[in-house]
Each structure stands twice: as structure tokens, then as C-alpha cells.
Amino acid sequence: MSSEKESIRKKYKQKRKSLSVEEVNRLSEAILLQFKKWLVLKPEINHFHIFLPIARQNEVNTLLIRDFLFEQGKSVYTSFVRHEQLTMDTVKVYPETKYQIDSLGxxxxxxxxxxSTKDLQLVLVPLLAFDLNGDRIGFGKGYYDKFLSVLDPEVVKMGLSFFPPLTKIPSELHDIPLDYCITGEKVFTF
Incomplete structure (x- = not known):
């Protein structure tokens, strides 16, 4: 992994950490609004895989998106992380599903x-930073690149970011670019 990538990761972890709870909530609501606008143009998408937010990492509050999707009658999935294998298993969730916080938060x-992942049509991908080409930097474990690599290429890969894009992030062969990334201001298409 390049030192430039690690430097960007460190910088954006710090930027996110510096956000207040109020800022995270306000920005998450703005992202939800952009997501709703985008989804109006994609009524054929009914099966959504979402990451659930790690509060201590100040991640985008995807619970807002999850609840909106339930209201719309959409099918929602998430993953169990298998830490030893660096893999993820997909599970379907429902409005009545109860949650617990795992060791990573x-x-x-x-x-x-x-x-099965065969029904998935869109995956919300966590990230720290993204660029104008749809490349992203996550936490560096590679869970999502491995997960995305086995999905049908037609599955939409969508990032969510509190911050605008960088011009260019160094990418590696195993990195899978996004199709879209939503900020509070707009939807970026790649």
C-alpha cells in the first residue's frame, strides 16, 4: 500500500473524528436527502446492501437510509464481518430486526x-475519502473490495461521504471503483 494512500487515510480519519455529533447528524440527513432524490430516478432498484455505522468512527448514519428504504417497501441487507477470514456474509434485515454492537463497533x-448476494442491486460502500474517478480509501482491511469483487458487475456501487472528492487517489489492481458517491451537496457519477 502506498504511503500516499496511508497519509490520506490518516488525514480523513482525523477530519471525521473532528466532526461533532450534531455535524454528523446534519450531514447524514443531507446525504439522505440526496439519496432520496437519486432513488426517484431508479425505481427499478429494490434490493439494497447497506453498511451499518460505527458511531465511534463518525460514519455516515446509514440507519436513516435503512429506515427510509423500509418505508419504501425495499429489501435491505447488511453483512456480518468474519474478521479471521477478512470476508463478509450477507444477511437480510427487517424493520423489527434487533442489533448488537460487535467488537469493531x-x-x-x-x-x-x-x-445469497444474487438479488443485490445496490451496495452502499463505506469510505474515508474518494476521488473524481470513483476510487476510494476505506479503513484498509479490504473487506469491501473482496465483497464487491464477487458480485455481479451490474450491482451499483455507491459511496457516502461527508467530504468532497479529492482529485486523485492512488489505486491498486484489487481496488474496485464506485459508480456513484453521495455527499450532502450532490451525487457524483463515475
Missing amino acids: IPTPIESEVV
Whole structure:
């Protein structure tokens, strides 16, 4: 991994950490608004895989998006992380699903069943930073690049970011670019 990538990761972790709870909530609501506008143009998308936010990392509050999708009658999925294998299992969640916080701070369903990824049409991808080409920097473990690499290429890959794009992020062969990234101001298309 390049030192430039690690430098960007460190900088954006700090930028996110410096956000107040109020700022995270305000920015998450602005991202939700942009997501709603985008989704109006994509009524054919019904199966959404979302990451659930790690509060201590000041991640985008995707619970707002999850609840909106339930209101719209959409199917919602998330993942269990298998830390030892650096892989993720997909599980379907429902409005009544109960969650617990795992060792990384990720809300995970208490009761769930692993399902196939064949129905997925859109995946919300966590990130720290992204660029104008759709390349992104995450936390560096590679969970999402591995997960995305086995999905149908037609599955929409969408990032969510509190911050505007960088001009260019160094990418590696295993990195899978985004199709879209939503900030509070706009939807970027790649």
C-alpha cells in the first residue's frame, strides 16, 4: 500500500473524528436527502446492501437510509464481518430486526440468516475519502473490495461521504471503483 494512500487515510480519519455529533447528524440527513432524490430516478432498484455505522468512527448514519428504504417497501441487507477470514456474509434485515454492537463497533443483527448476494442491486460502500474517478480509501482491511469483487458487475456501487472528492487517489489492481458517491451537496457519477 502506498504511503500516499496511508497519509490520506490518516488525514480523513482525523477530519471525521473532528466532526461533532450534531455535524454528523446534519450531514447524514443531507446525504439522505440526496439519496432520496437519486432513488426517484431508479425505481427499478429494490434490493439494497447497506453498511451499518460505527458511531465511534463518525460514519455516515446509514440507519436513516435503512429506515427510509423500509418505508419504501425495499429489501435491505447488511453483512456480518468474519474478521479471521477478512470476508463478509450477507444477511437480510427487517424493520423489527434487533442489533448488537460487535467488537469493531459495528451494529450487527442479533438473529439473522445468511443469504445469497444474487438479488443485490445496490451496495452502499463505506469510505474515508474518494476521488473524481470513483476510487476510494476505506479503513484498509479490504473487506469491501473482496465483497464487491464477487458480485455481479451490474450491482451499483455507491459511496457516502461527508467530504468532497479529492482529485486523485492512488489505486491498486484489487481496488474496485464506485459508480456513484453521495455527499450532502450532490451525487457524483463515475
